[in-house]
Amino acid sequence: MNKIYASCAEAIADVFDGATIMFGGWGPTGDPENLIRELVAKGTRNITAIASDPGNDRDGIIYGCHPLVKEKRIRKFIGSYHSWNQEFIKQFKAGELEFEVCSQGIFVERIRHGGNGLFGFYTDVGAETLLAEKKEKKVIEGKPCVFETPLKADFAFIKAFVADRWGNLQYRYTGQNFNPTMATAAKVVIAEVENIVGVGALNPNEIHTPGIYVDRIVKGGCYAPRF
Amino acid sequence: MNKIYASCAEAIADVFDGATIMFGGWGPTGDPENLIRELVAKGTRNITAIASDPGNDRDGIIYGCHPLVKEKRIRKFIGSYHSWNQEFIKQFKAGELEFEVCSQGIFVERIRHGGNGLFGFYTDVGAETLLAEKKEKKVIEGKPCVFETPLKADFAFIKAFVADRWGNLQYRYTGQNFNPTMATAAKVVIAEVENIVGVGALNPNEIHTPGIYVDRIVKGGCYAPRF
């Protein structure tokens, strides 16, 4: 029972071309930056990425999925907005990148349903928009609703502040965001963390992601300043 | 902006006959026992109770909704099992009490959908059982599924270990159970707690129920031994 990997390269060794991967983080907070850099180095292509947004490169500060976008490794992106990533927008407009856009709360709820063994839900969110056109519709409690399907992935790359050796995770502040939900919804969950502590070091009442969801743990090598 | 009530009686003063009330707790842990005792004293009748189970009186140790069951204040019970409460079973068999039974995970998910502004979901849980008979059915991903509807309430009675004065709550161990979910799904949420601390005393990363959900806070007068 050892979940600790010595390097990001070992932790992602079996990620294959064409994989569907969830990436935690929202913009510059809580993103698994070391795993993403290693995925670029590995050369994985044709990725279906599930992430809030594609990240960006602003003033030389690079975050989120941007390194993958820049190298055109992503074929399809499921998320909630473009985060003003000009490279992403360019590829989208050129038809090089498919973008399935969801309102962010529905995006995370679809992931939750994926991780939960549920089979989809009705919501009034977006029911009066162009996004509803291809969705199954139903009026419930007098409201027009659309049917939303679960999201799952082959891998989830997540970032936490601290892990114990069995994989219990804690996040800090806005670093939580999509990470705990994605941790439930992928076949293989790889957590990069800033600190690893012994089993028993964390208070059972203060664990955000129980270790059951986490398959691999790796200590991130570099957390660059974000300001 | 004062959510602190001096007594349970004041905190539940506007609970009306025929109200739908969620009760946190599972069996003898995390149940709002002071609020329940006060509701018995108030005489409220014809309650639709939403709770994991009806509690019990075993070896003189009374817990959960049992005091309400005993006084026949509950007309309809939505929950997951009878917890071997003989009085509950007797009333059910006599047709005096309606019992809408759900598998416990679906029970809490229905509450979650109620508190979440969603409009219902499909699940394979129970789809091959007698419970599915009156439910809308659909085959999804090759699995027979049933449609489950959200649960909401007029009031939620919940129990936490500590509250700050704005209503941020923390639970201990198995005391969490249904409480944080019910806190999202009722018009008026009344939290009984063992301790009240000042605003700022709790770590923002360790709050289980943010204060936005909590309308009233009252310090429980008596936590009787449960062993």
Place this chain on the structure above:
Amino acid sequence: MRQDSKRPLTENEMCKRVAMEVKDGYCVNLGAGMPFPVANYISRDIWSMVHIEHGVLGVGTVATDAQKDRDLMGLGRRPLSLIPGAACFSSVEAFTMLRGGHIDLSVLGTFEVSEKGDIANWLLPGDCPIIGGAMDITGHAKRLIAMLTHTTKKGKPKVLKECLLPVTARGVVNMIVTDLAVMDVTPAGLVLTETAPGYTPEEIQALTEATFTVSGDLKEIPFA
């Protein structure tokens, strides 16, 4: 009224005006763009909590250099501070608050708004879509304020009879705050309640496609 006092509101002034709508005990969701600085103008005499979808209830303001934390940021790498009583949580929880109707007031920037309270803020034709959490918010906050400049840079009205752009949701806006006017959206249509300094209702009507009635109580936006 002196000619030289006639001017549209700045974005900060619009935020100041919106902040006056925040009442004691409110939980207020602020959109990440134009609305965010509203946080700076909420009265310190009341208890209120600012919510952002990033997973914070109880945002203070932009963090000082000494406070900056890479795990506490809003949109556009904006470093944040917290107020006492703040809670941090997952996106699931952030949207339970929003979609569950637990937010008292939400403020969204928008491209267009209609006299029926429709809002269009996610798609410019031919462009890449940008939703964020907006669709979850519309129709679920107890009260929704739309913030926008009254016209495009080319002077075309953005307060319309019907939105020209694809809508985000219909019939959801309660109040409109622009650089020229404050309007209520009522079942009977738009009601102009306040004007920017020096503007007459007629001048505002000329820049508004939708027809509005003028409140008997019309005044200049108070603090401007």
Place this chain on the structure above:
Amino acid sequence: MRQDSKRPLTENEMCKRVAMEVKDGYCVNLGAGMPFPVANYISRDIWSMVHIEHGVLGVGTVATDAQKDRDLMGLGRRPLSLIPGAACFSSVEAFTMLRGGHIDLSVLGTFEVSEKGDIANWLLPGDCPIIGGAMDITGHAKRLIAMLTHTTKKGKPKVLKECLLPVTARGVVNMIVTDLAVMDVTPAGLVLTETAPGYTPEEIQALTEATFTVSGDLKEIPFA
């Protein structure tokens, strides 16, 4: 084989046998009734975590008097202890683990089980229903063991061709552990792999309505 060594397993012995199915790294959900004592027999040489729907992953065993805590209890006011690495959480999270397929092995008590792996454990006709979390578990744990006495007190078989009682779910049981036998549920039907001390396959077949084949590897339940 001596006649006096012929006897059914006690409930604790059944739990001991089930505990042998727990492998290193497993997260195991234990039903609150008959299966709960399995926790006491899991090998200390492996890493495993016991999950209960009450919101604990990492249950130790029944708490000693000195450890008893009114906020840490399982079914029937059973005081619990935790092992290092345990986490406590809400019911929503407890069922995300179960329904999401994150549990390696789940053990449920039941009234009846069929040769196809159907399980019936929630409703006795005319009685008040009792589900708990059982329906969420069936069909979602990676592996499901059904525990039951081989016959009713009156000697009627409970391992059946078809369940007579209303089913909880169909085709979900992987292994059956009774006081007389251990069987695998396979696509080809039931396979008897182990017997209680002194019982022959023929004696067990006589007490079983379903027909089973006998494993080439048949043995007595090892530790009994």
